Amino acid sequence: MSAQELVLRQRTEILHALCSSGSAEHLDQVLDILLSQGELVPEDYQNIQVPGRSLYTKTRQLLDLVHAKGVDTCVLFYAALKQVLPEGQGAGFSFPGIGSNGEEKEDHPSTSTRTLLAQRPSLVSELQGCVEDALHALVITGHFTSADCNDVRLPVYTPSQQARRLLDHVRAKGESAAKVVLRYVQQKQGSGSSLNQENWTPPKENHMQTVCYQKKLSSSVSAQSCFLSTYGGTSHMALDDIYTEGQLELAHYCGDVHGPLGLEDVVGAVGTVNKEADTVLVSGDAGGGKSTLLQRLHLLWARGTLLREFLLLFPFSCRRLNSERQDLSVKELLFDHCCWPDREQEEIFQFILDHPHLILFTFDGLDELKHGFSDEHRLCCPTQRAPVQILLFNLIQGSLMKGVRKVVTSRPEAVGPVLKKHLRKEVLLQGFTPSGIECFVRKHHSDPAVASKVLASLRTKNALLGLCHSPVLCWIVSHCHKELLGCGEGSPRTITDVYLMILQHFFQHRSSPKSTTGTSWLQEHLDTVLHLGQLAFEGIGTSCFIFSPADLETCGVTEKDICMGFLVQSKDMSPTRSKCFEFLHLMMQCFFAALYIVSSNNADRSIISNLFEPQNMRATGLGSSSCFGACSSSAGKQGQALNGEAASEERPNLKITATFVSGLLSQRHRSLWLHCCPSAVTEKRVRQVVRCLSKGMHKHFKSIPPPVDGEKKSMHAMPGFVWLIKCIYEMQDSRVAKDAVSKLEVDHLKLTYCNIGPVECTALAYVLQHLRNPVGLQLDNNSVGDVGVEQLLPCMHNCHSLYLRNNSITDEGIRKLLATGIHCDSFRKIALFNNKLTDACTQHFSHLLKSRQDFLSIRLGNNNITEEGAKQLAEGLKSNRSLKYLGLWGNKIGDAGAVALASALQSSTSLVWLSLVGNGVGNAGAGALANVIRNSTSLEELWLTENCITRSGVECLVQALKENTRMKSVWVINNDLTLEEVEDLRQRESRLTF
Numbered sequence: 001m002s003a004q005e006l007v008l009r010q011r012t013e014i015l016h017a018l019c020s021s022g023s024a025e026h027l028d029q030v031l032d033i034l035l036s037q038g039e040l041v042p043e044d045y046q047n048i049q050v051p052g053r054s055l056y057t058k059t060r061q062l063l064d065l066v067h068a069k070g071v072d073t074c075v076l077f078y079a080a081l082k083q084v085l086p087e088g089q090g091a092g093f094s095f096p097g098i099g100s101n102g103e104e105k106e107d108h109p110s111t112s113t114r115t116l117l118a119q120r121p122s123l124v125s126e127l128q129g130c131v132e133d134a135l136h137a138l139v140i141t142g143h144f145t146s147a148d149c150n151d152v153r154l155p156v157y158t159p160s161q162q163a164r165r166l167l168d169h170v171r172a173k174g175e176s177a178a179k180v181v182l183r184y185v186q187q188k189q190g191s192g193s194s195l196n197q198e199n200w201t202p203p204k205e206n207h208m209q210t211v212c213y214q215k216k217l218s219s220s221v222s223a224q225s226c227f228l229s230t231y232g233g234t235s236h237m238a239l240d241d242i243y244t245e246g247q248l249e250l251a252h253y254c255g256d257v258h259g260p261l262g263l264e265d266v267v268g269a270v271g272t273v274n275k276e277a278d279t280v281l282v283s284g285d286a287g288g289g290k291s292t293l294l295q296r297l298h299l300l301w302a303r304g305t306l307l308r309e310f311l312l313l314f315p316f317s318c319r320r321l322n323s324e325r326q327d328l329s330v331k332e333l334l335f336d337h338c339c340w341p342d343r344e345q346e347e348i349f350q351f352i353l354d355h356p357h358l359i360l361f362t363f364d365g366l367d368e369l370k371h372g373f374s375d376e377h378r379l380c381c382p383t384q385r386a387p388v389q390i391l392l393f394n395l396i397q398g399s400l401m402k403g404v405r406k407v408v409t410s411r412p413e414a415v416g417p418v419l420k421k422h423l424r425k426e427v428l429l430q431g432f433t434p435s436g437i438e439c440f441v442r443k444h445h446s447d448p449a450v451a452s453k454v455l456a457s458l459r460t461k462n463a464l465l466g467l468c469h470s471p472v473l474c475w476i477v478s479h480c481h482k483e484l485l486g487c488g489e490g491s492p493r494t495i496t497d498v499y500l501m502i503l504q505h506f507f508q509h510r511s512s513p514k515s516t517t518g519t520s521w522l523q524e525h526l527d528t529v530l531h532l533g534q535l536a537f538e539g540i541g542t543s544c545f546i547f548s549p550a551d552l553e554t555c556g557v558t559e560k561d562i563c564m565g566f567l568v569q570s571k572d573m574s575p576t577r578s579k580c581f582e583f584l585h586l587m588m589q590c591f592f593a594a595l596y597i598v599s600s601n602n603a604d605r606s607i608i609s610n611l612f613e614p615q616n617m618r619a620t621g622l623g624s625s626s627c628f629g630a631c632s633s634s635a636g637k638q639g640q641a642l643n644g645e646a647a648s649e650e651r652p653n654l655k656i657t658a659t660f661v662s663g664l665l666s667q668r669h670r671s672l673w674l675h676c677c678p679s680a681v682t683e684k685r686v687r688q689v690v691r692c693l694s695k696g697m698h699k700h701f702k703s704i705p706p707p708v709d710g711e712k713k714s715m716h717a718m719p720g721f722v723w724l725i726k727c728i729y730e731m732q733d734s735r736v737a738k739d740a741v742s743k744l745e746v747d748h749l750k751l752t753y754c755n756i757g758p759v760e761c762t763a764l765a766y767v768l769q770h771l772r773n774p775v776g777l778q779l780d781n782n783s784v785g786d787v788g789v790e791q792l793l794p795c796m797h798n799c800h801s802l803y804l805r806n807n808s809i810t811d812e813g814i815r816k817l818l819a820t821g822i823h824c825d826s827f828r829k830i831a832l833f834n835n836k837l838t839d840a841c842t843q844h845f846s847h848l849l850k851s852r853q854d855f856l857s858i859r860l861g862n863n864n865i866t867e868e869g870a871k872q873l874a875e876g877l878k879s880n881r882s883l884k885y886l887g888l889w890g891n892k893i894g895d896a897g898a899v900a901l902a903s904a905l906q907s908s909t910s911l912v913w914l915s916l917v918g919n920g921v922g923n924a925g926a927g928a929l930a931n932v933i934r935n936s937t938s939l940e941e942l943w944l945t946e947n948c949i950t951r952s953g954v955e956c957l958v959q960a961l962k963e964n965t966r967m968k969s970v971w972v973i974n975n976d977l978t979l980e981e982v983e984d985l986r987q988r989e990s991r992l993t994f
């Protein structure tokens, strides 16, 4: 029998040999060999290696191609297979005799690109241990951009795949790039070790002046980033000692990305949605760790451990750029604001212009810029001067310095559609995971016994644990551990509680103990509160975050007030500026602004309504007296917002301030204001806030459209809804919460893509537990996580369905969720597509199925459930008579899992819909499922797309369908069938979809 015939005959065995391990390595090696022999051309290779395609599909494609190329190629294919497969693994099929055709062809490639192909198998093994160094060589010789590097480095690739990708890119770049790689490998072989930056000699001329500048810049960046900035006023903490990984995720669902993102992925290629754009946005709430993350990136770059593809990194703070009044050119921006070159400025700037792919800019806090992003004013010339915001916007959109990568941070509310269209990708920073909280607390306390006590205390205070998910709150809680450990019943629950805790902590630590007798701590420090409060308040109104001595004087801020530690000296790169101050953190500024609104007798009556309903604003109120020289002479975007001009998403600081005002006016804190304001004034303010919240909620409900015929009434949350819920939570008054939802009569509450994390979950549960009728709560595509799941438990009795797709939930979260959910009679449906679930969660579902004979739907698609998990689920299904929908799309249950499920569902009278798409199910599984078709009286749809069922498996399904007229469809797209087989089977059974 010829090798060509054998390729057909042994197709299943070959597929099994190359794919059953789940690793693509064997297939890749076979492809390398065939490419090197010229049996496949690069175009063939690309047609096979289509990203996102399953290993089985790629292998099938190769088999078709090899077969089509004829007998010689088939012989070489078998030779490659024999070379690649470990002894014994090819035992399932026979190799044809490999004659002279199977030996390597004599080949003397004439060009470097062809050498690259001819030596591909050995180059892959040479390069796989030193891809980084090879990339470096390609970058400094100007052949690779950072985008190319990122493409090679994608974490989904194994080291050998990275080497292959590198070679593919090099081939596309042409001869000169190929030469660099071959020369690099030669040098490596010569030196016997991996080559690093020092001993690699770039062939191009050496830019000495740039190298010197790079050294100066990196030592300045290193000096600025090695300590955590907001500790300036309290203690110095080295970033290395305290930095804790936050959760990073892509804003857009990206099927290829599994597992959490690492710091390197912020700039890397992962999740790129617009390859033409240069700007990556890192978004996250205030206090979520955006500045700290950038600081970490800066430090690692300065040390040469990360972002090595960038020779120069220029860090900017939008907060500081606000105070730049002069028009600037790009050159002045870089050199004046970041690092001044001691010599050869022109040459260095020219180098920057000539090598954009070696340069990285970072802009921290775009939301703090006085001007909202706009792309109306275009600027293309790097030497032309313009106001700093115009410069910045043009850099971000790429009309200036195209090709330079930029990383920008901002709160999500401040990012509008105009900016979004210029983004390469958006990465969400979502605070600490439960283990992150633990890690942070342990790093924060040098005494492990104290750390353990703080953690034990946090575990008993659920709401507080939810708050600690936010790094800034975690810092406060750790910082105030004595107060925390001392409080029993009255432990902090709201964000306002936590900020009051730190206020008290700072006051008590900075003043003499004897002075605190007799009067309340707040009364004692009222002057400081009012001075700093006014400063904060005026600043929020005018988007001013850095204050000059004159600003401090205007608000009566004294040296004593500064000593309390809420203000820190502003870090400014320019030595010429006078000493300026800023609040420890923006959240702290909002808190002081709120304190001012609540405690000042002078505060205007209209402030509260302006704060909650800026669209109705009159001319008075917040921000009207723009008295600060350091920040602005014209009111900034907050001011515009207060004048009703800007969209509500552009006023995140006002929203935070309003949230604090709600908290400070809660009944629990009202005694604090007794000595500052007449109680009638405070009571009036409370009534005003309650009225605004109630009005705001009812406005949302009024916007709900009537239900479409045949569907239940559904509300899709509008911007601002979650914020109102948070304000209500801060008030901690169940009457307000009840009133808020009393008119909410919907069956389904949709809060997808609403930036909901644990803090928001706590507030949601607090309010939704008062709903009159259960709802379907749809929280897909947020960052609920395990901590958030725990926060939701109090409202579980009011949820008939819970949709938590794409929320980073693990088995532990599910354990807690189901332990409560099992006792909630209304709770009937759950959807958990794309979380972090493994087999360990299935025992809880099994228990649920056994205990609840009214549960309707479980969807666990795109998790990591294997045969073991399927067997656990099957245990539960055996004794369940209610489940109608079971979704396991994109797991790994294989044949054994499918057989176990099928035997449990054998004669199901409830299951209507079953999906086992993309689960590695073969003929054994199909055979068992055929029995379900035969016997079940309820099943209507069975999804088996993207599996490895062959003709005989599908035959079983066809036979079974003959005995079942109720079944509507069986989906078998992308299984292991030839075109002829598909045609034949389709003719015989119309309910099969291929």
Ligand code: ADP
Pocket: 228, 229, 230, 231, 242, 243, 244, 245, 246, 284, 285, 286, 287, 288, 289, 290, 291, 292, 293, 440, 471, 472, 473, 475, 585, 586
């Ligand atoms: P944002 O820029 O998002 O407002 P910051 O980066 O200023 O937030 O973080 C606020 C505070 O939270 C920091 O000063 C620090 O105390 C703490 N923090 C934030 N992120 C981290 C982190 N990754 N590791 C340790 N502490 C952090």
